[in-house]
Amino acid sequence: MADETSSTGADDTEHYFSADPSVPFKRAPVRAEVWGHDLSLTSGSGVFAQGRLDVGTAILFRETDPPSTARRVLDLGCGYGVIGLAIAKAVPEAVVTAVDVNERAVLLAGDNAAALGVSARYTAATPDQVPQEATYDEIWSNPPIRIGKPALHALLLRWLPRLAPGGRAVMVVGKNLGADSLQRWLGEQGWPTERVGGAKGFRVLETRRAAVDLAHGAT
Numbered sequence: 372m373a374d375e376t377s378s379t380g381a382d383d384t385e386h387y388f389s390a391d392p393s394v395p396f397k398r399a400p401v402r403a404e405v406w407g408h409d410l411s412l413t414s415g416s417g418v419f420a421q422g423r424l425d426v427g428t429a430i431l432f433r434e435t436d437p438p439s440t441a442r443r444v445l446d447l448g449c450g451y452g453v454i455g456l457a458i459a460k461a462v463p464e465a466v467v468t469a470v471d472v473n474e475r476a477v478l479l480a481g482d483n484a485a486a487l488g489v490s491a492r493y494t495a496a497t498p499d500q501v502p503q504e505a506t507y508d509e510i511w512s513n514p515p516i517r518i519g520k521p522a523l524h525a526l527l528l529r530w531l532p533r534l535a536p537g538g539r540a541v542m543v544v545g546k547n548l549g550a551d552s553l554q555r556w557l558g559e560q561g562w563p564t565e566r567v568g569g570a571k572g573f574r575v576l577e578t579r580r581a582a583v584d585l586a587h588g589a590t
């Protein structure tokens with residue numbers, strides 16, 4: 372991912388993914404044009420990519436088209452919400468759930484949805500607030516590599532099984548942050564994953580769930 376190592380307004384003892392950041396909360400506008408839609412958003416201190424669109428996220432947008440048929444979409448690790456909000460704007464039928472452990476991110480994402488007029492189809496929440504039985508046609512993510520491999524693997528194994536049969540996950544990961552080994556690991560876990568794009572040292576990965584999925588216990 373783009374700049375997992377760059378400044379987020381947090382110091383060494385506090386990361387942008389803290390559940391309840393204690394750094395003073397300063398908001399900062401971000402404008403992004405995504406899939407032909409102009410998005411005026413608000414980011415904030417203590418939340419990933421304060422004041423800007425992350426480079427990895429920008430590459431994710433540049434290398435993909437918005438989902439064409441997906442109705443239920445999960446934005447995993449939403450930050451201030453840009454990925455799920457871009458989908459909500461581009462796909463009028465999409466119903467988006469955006470999750471983040473960072474409560475400040477959840478707050479910003481919900482506020483941004485209201486400002487963009489998509490609140491009726493957009494819910495931002497912490498992971499434990501999402502009903503366990505909810506499933507998704509697509510999961511989109513610029514995943515939190517910085518939480519470390521075991522936590523990242525646990526995160527993906529928690530949410531990928533929520534893909535409906537025939538569904539897919541689309542992720543952007545930095546090559547130097549382990550995109551290729553993540554791709555291999557996903558395959559070994561029974562989640563076939565292909566590289567569908569990339570630029571500037573980032574890979575866009577697509578993980579598919581089979582339409583008839585005996586491996587993960589759903590058909």
Ligand SMILES: C[S@@+](CC[C@H](N)C(=O)[O-])C[C@H]1O[C@@H](n2cnc3c(N)ncnc32)[C@H](O)[C@@H]1O
Nearest residue numbers: 387388419428448449450471472473513514515
């Ligand atoms: C690389 S950032 C991407 C943020 C946003 N999607 C973007 O593109 O700007 C990853 C996000 O994952 C969140 N995160 C970290 N651990 C998480 C977890 N266990 N569950 C959900 N989100 C998590 C972080 O707080 C962070 O906002």
